[in-house]
Amino acid sequence: MKHLLTKSLCAVLFTLMTVAGFSQNLQTKKPALFGKLPGTIKCTAAELSKYFAVVQGQSTDLSFDNSFKAKGVVANKVVKFQNLETLTIKLPEFNNAIFGLSKRLDENKNIVYSGRIINPANSDAFELKKIDANNYQLVKINLEDILQDCAH
Missing domain, CATH: 1.20.5 (Single alpha-helices involved in coiled-coils or other helix-helix interfaces)
Structure with a gap:
């Protein structure tokens, strides 16, 4: 007993x-990485398209809506199939966050962009949302809501 x-x-x-x-x-x-930035940042399809002209290893300036400005280096650029191109831009000014941006053709041959600015060490991020054919916005999101903590 x-x-x-x-x-x-x-x-x-x-x-x-x-x-x-x-x-x-x-x-x-x-900690929040983008605490001083607004909740939404407007950008256009024309602004997004210019990043696909940059080659891997080259520096580029990001500038959206006069509220988001950063310098980065294209860390990776991949063309998959004829309708999908993806690149990642490393942003040293934002704790080496990664801006992942994809360009694809939809079924009507229209260009559609998608992407996120993420650093897993921080609690916030930006996700690219389409407004209409020519306008997009980066919307601040809570990164902890979309990433699972694998430590448990």
Whole structure:
């Protein structure tokens, strides 16, 4: 009986320590990277298209809506199929966040852009949203809502 009581007590203590450790991990917040920037930043298809003229390894200036300006280097550029091109631009000014931008042709041969500016070490990010054929906007998102923490 004494042995069973000891095992039960150890199991309860182990469970409490696990719950306490998990609770502490939930309370750890990543810092915001884009806190000083507006929630939405307007950009055009013409602005987005110019980044696809830059070759891998080359520096480029990002500038959208007079509220987002940064210098970056095209870290990767890939053409997949005839209707999909993707590039990543590393942004040292924003803690080496990555601007991933894709250009694809839809079924009607219209160009559609999609992308995000992300650094997994931070709590916020920007996601590119289409407004109409020529206008897009970067919308601030909570990165923790879309990335799962694999530490648990």
